[in-house]
Amino acid sequence: MNSDSTPSRQAHDGLHKVTFGAGPLTIEQVVALARRRARPELNPDPAFTARIQRGADFLDRLLADEGVIYGVTTGYGDSVTRAVPPALVAELPLHLTRFHGCGLGENLSLEAGRAVLATRLCSLAQGVSGVSPALLARLCWLLEQDLVPRIPEEGSVGASGDLTPLSYVAAVLVGERELYRDGQLASTAEVYDALGITPLVLRPKEGLALMNGTSVMTALACLAYARTEYLMKLATRITALVSVAMGGNAFHFDERLFAAKPHPGMQGVAAWLRADLVAGELPRHSDRLQDRYSLRCAPHVIGVVADSLPWWRQLIENELNSANDNPLIDGEGEHVMHGGHFYGGHIAMAMDSMKTAVANLADLLDRQLAQLVDIKFNGGLPSNLSGASGERRMINHGFKAVQIGVSAWTAEALKLTMPASVFSRSTECHNQDKVSMGTIAARDALRVLTLTEQVGAACLLAAVQGVELRLAMGGSLAALSPALREMVLAVREHHPALVEDRPLEQELRALIVRLQGRHYPLYEEARDAS
Structure with missing residues (x-):
């Protein structure tokens, strides 16, 4: 946790x-x-x-x-x-x-x-x-x-x-x-x-x-919701950085295009990307008419989270503000009401779906990083985003091991998406013969969130490095939108460019703590902070 x-x-x-x-x-x-x-x-x-x-x-x-x-x-x-x-x-x-x-x-x-x-x-x-x-x-x-x-x-x-x-x-x-x-x-x-x-x-x-x-599962669900909301925004910002580093096509996020598929959360993600990418004004570095899916379809992946947040909120807050013990005591009308409000099915469903959507964010970022480090796909960037030059390139390996770690964390997150709610077990002498497994679902969701935050931290460092390497090939930070420029500078306050190989464990751990603390204002948070 x-x-x-x-x-x-x-x-x-x-x-x-x-x-x-x-x-x-x-x-x-x-x-x-x-x-x-x-x-x-x-x-x-x-x-x-x-x-x-x-x-x-x-x-x-x-x-x-x-x-x-x-x-x-x-x-x-x-x-x-x-x-x-x-x-x-x-x-x-x-x-x-x-x-x-x-x-x-x-x-x-x-x-x-x-x-x-x-x-x-x-x-x-x-x-x-x-x-x-x-x-x-x-x-x-x-x-x-x-x-x-x-x-x-x-x-x-x-x-x-x-x-x-x-x-x-x-x-x-x-x-x-x-x-x-x-x-x-x-x-x-x-x-x-x-x-x-x-x-x-x-x-x-x-x-x-x-x-x-249901207070333990509901408490965990509240914490999971807050972390998921921020991860959705982080995945969007990382996508924008990767698109710059890859020389991607910002017109994939065109407003007229997204008007034809009216999922409001997805449209909102595309709008954030348009703003980050200054709507296609960046130079391209590929002759591909269409970027690969992990860039082109990023709003469709992240948008599932954005469009599910209101539904998850409804389920979680209804449960939060419910009386969920048994029996209930009506002191006004003087009735004892025996029932089953302790059943956590709504939280179980929210958490089972949330962990699947969040794991998909990990998978999306994993695929973006795989492109970014591979010279066959990254449009001329150095292998593994190494910042070394000259003969030093021969012994430096940049983000090679980090990309392996991201693959491992993503695989574990995806493995945990098996829904807990379908594993009801009859227990307590068959009195509790149908149970929700809501707390297990919530714990799974938190573990998936932690793994995805690890993926997000690694991909953020790599994306910032990729942007700087791209700009070194022709351009400057001034060419970026204000939001991306501020993000690059904010990351670099604590994490210098990776030129000579160094252990990144402690930097990744520190960055994960910052992400969990919402250290970097994102989108409307940036306006709220002002």
């Missing part, structure tokens, strides 16, 4: 607030909280608090009347037929948190952990989960204080929600397991003791309300 970079707590105090319980949250608000660029708060309106309290009070009355409520007076899942003695009802939530403490794999990043806290708080703040205002306040406090539960990423089948990973959130609330404080892993009990904090005692259903939902 991507690296974590956070401001100090003092700087965090001056950031804008994201209010839970006052209206729908956006992907961008979750990402801002995850990156410590915003502060959380609960809706201060007394009407909001009263609405939350009514759900908890209704549950209390039902219990006093000996009502039967799934997960409150019964066992969980297939154990629904097991009646819990009234004297043991209070212990049941704690047992739920403990027996699900079996997650494995790598731990979620701090960024992802914060996003999980935000998405779970958003769901419970919908007011139909039967939890107390104190529970919401404690979740908000964890997020505000940057006390992030350690959450292993493996162990969820995506229905009944993200039970096992979310149990690590519930465990921290009751003072158990581990959390990150100031980025360092520590015992929750020891941190609470040092801060003078009393662990929360979960009320009936609060363990289930915390764990029986």
Whole structure:
């Protein structure tokens, strides 16, 4: 997962607030909280608090009347037929948190952990989960204080929600397991003791309300969406640089041409390329009437991402702003509603399609780089884009190994596009007999994004080198559009031209961090930054 970079707590105090319980949250608000660029708060309106309290009070009355409520007076899942003695009802939530403490794999990043806290708080703040205002306040406090539960990423089948990973959130609330404080892993009990904090005692259903939902997959989906949006723009900018380096035909992106195929996202990508390439004013270096597909069809490949973003946003934000536990508690009308809103099928579909579209970006850039380094196709550029001259060319190999690495990263990204959602497994005594696999799909998508960001970093360095080598054959930076000129200069601030062979690993890693942090403004971001 991507690296974590956070401001100090003092700087965090001056950031804008994201209010839970006052209206729908956006992907961008979750990402801002995850990156410590915003502060959380609960809706201060007394009407909001009263609405939350009514759900908890209704549950209390039902219990006093000996009502039967799934997960409150019964066992969980297939154990629904097991009646819990009234004297043991209070212990049941704690047992739920403990027996699900079996997650494995790598731990979620701090960024992802914060996003999980935000998405779970958003769901419970919908007011139909039967939890107390104190529970919401404690979740908000964890997020505000940057006390992030350690959450292993493996162990969820995506229905009944993200039970096992979310149990690590519930465990921290009751003072158990581990959390990150100031980025360092520590015992929750020891941190609470040092801060003078009393662990929360979960009320009936609060363990289930915390764990029986889609908040891990949704949190990861929010982060994946933000990274995908930037990668789409980066792939467009790299395409423009490669087109210059290859002496490509800018008329492939003509506005009249794209008016004949009216996918708006694809048309937008073509418009960006036209602006970057000054609409055909650059000299050509090939007698080919038509460029190869990886240049000519770039808007059609990147445009799939651009046109899918609104659809993905709809699925992710609807899930983000949903109540997705079971049962739901209507404190206003006093109903207990048993259902299956914990099923993460919409996130699974969004992530399965997103990882395929993103892997296609990796494949596109891989094919562009393959042309750029090959003297049979690159229109007279040096082999492997080596910047060495004279006899030094004999021992320098430029981007040869980088191109091999790009091929490997692309192959791995493509391999991971097998949809996770079709691998439903019947589990839990065949009670959970059809599950979403949404969390696995989201994790796959993040891995594909990381691989594609690696491809993007390598191809950006190569494309900038290719542009400079082309201009050295006749031209100057002044011949480029302002956007491309600024991009070349910005990359060169940290990454000098590759003349003599040198290890590029650390430079690539540093560039990937910059890309994940959206260091280079792209397209409308460039206007926003001004």
